[in-house]
Every structure is written in structure tokens, then in C-alpha cells.
Amino acid sequence: MPATILIAEDDPRQAEIVRRYLRSAGYDPVVVGDGRAAIDTVRRNPPDLLVLDLMLPRVDGRDVCRVLRVDHDLPILMLTARSSADDRVAGLELGADDYLTKPYDPRELVARVRALLRRSTPRPPSDDVLRVGGLAVDRGGHTVSLDGADVPCTRGEFTVLAAMAAEPGRVFTRRQLLDRLSTLDRNATDRGIDMHVMNLRRKIGPAYLRTVHGVGYKLVAG
Known part of the structure; x- marks a missing residue:
């Protein structure tokens, strides 16, 4: 569904220009003409973003922003004719x-709306997180x-853990884990693997890192 953008602007001509540009960009714009209506609309049906004119009748933009920030965290893009640094701050x-x-x-307004929505949209879980x-x-x-x-880990510990986390339940031999470490340490040994596993077991607990006697190690869900 397209993001809903609430436009709080008392100048009908300006509001219509913004509405048309946002509509053309694929958004669902809703226009209100005063601060009281902006507050009521957000409370009744929160939009994805608020474009808020500073000089509004009934309740001005500053007070609208102050009131809404008490219990709403929607992105707010403020519009004003005042360009001084003090006003912006x-x-x-x-x-x-x-x-x-x-x-x-x-x-530019559409570009800023797009950027604000992008920053405020939760990212999906990354494939990089195992x-x-x-x-x-x-x-x-x-x-x-x-x-x-x-959990602080050395580069070697992280490499060993990441290899096993990519395939939980799989038993890795020391040689297979050494292959993973070869890019970090060409002189790594079986004893080095055992030390990494011992340190990891101390840091994350023995329930996660299991020894399969005579074969190697595996990572399980605690």
C-alpha cells in the first residue's frame, strides 16, 4: 500500500501543488487546513509522515509538533517562510x-519525504545475521x-563461530574449520581450533557448542 502523507497547509494553492506532486510520486496525500485538524487526524488515523506548515490557524505548527511528539513518532517535515538558523534550530x-x-x-519536498520514509522504515532482517x-x-x-x-570475539573465534552458525547442527571437523581460518592465519593448527572453541564455549556457554568425540564440533540452539 502507498504511504499516507498528511499535509497540514492553510494555503489551498500550496496544498494542492504538494498534493499533486506527492500523488504523482506514488504516495497517498491527505490535506488539512489548520493545526487542530492536523492533531485530530494524526490521533484518529496516523499517517506515515506529516508535512507541517509552521504558520497554521487555530494551532500553529510549533504547537502541533510539540503535542504530537508526546505520543507519536511519525516523521515530520516542517515547512516555513522563516529561513533564519534560529528558526530552523x-x-x-x-x-x-x-x-x-x-x-x-x-x-525537493518529494525527495525529502522519500528520504525520511526510507530512514523511518524498519529494515528487514539481514541475511548477514545468523x-x-x-x-x-x-x-x-x-x-x-x-x-x-x-559477546566480544577475536577474529579467529568469530570466523569459527560464523562457519558453524551458517549450518547449525552440522558437525565440523578440525580440518574443515582450519580451511575457514586459512585466510586469517596460514599457520593455524588443530590445537588453535581447540583453543578457539574452548574460548567460545566459555563466552556463549557449553550448551551451544558441543563436542562430537572423534569427529569435531557443532553449534546447536542452546
């Missing part, structure tokens, strides 16, 4: 996410966490 401190001064190019029970191995960020708590 004041708008941002009230909770606006971006600030555009009049006159503006409607294409999860085994409460253990999360982020190959892109090169981090490990257990039940949300960071």
Missing part, C-alpha cells in the same frame, strides 16, 4: 525531522550477541 528541537523553507521546489537460539552472529557487522548482550 527551534523547529528541529521541537521534534521536526527535517526543515524546508519557502519558496521551495516541490521536487541466528541460532538466542545467539546472533552478524557477518556484515562482525559482531556476536547472546540474548541481546554483546
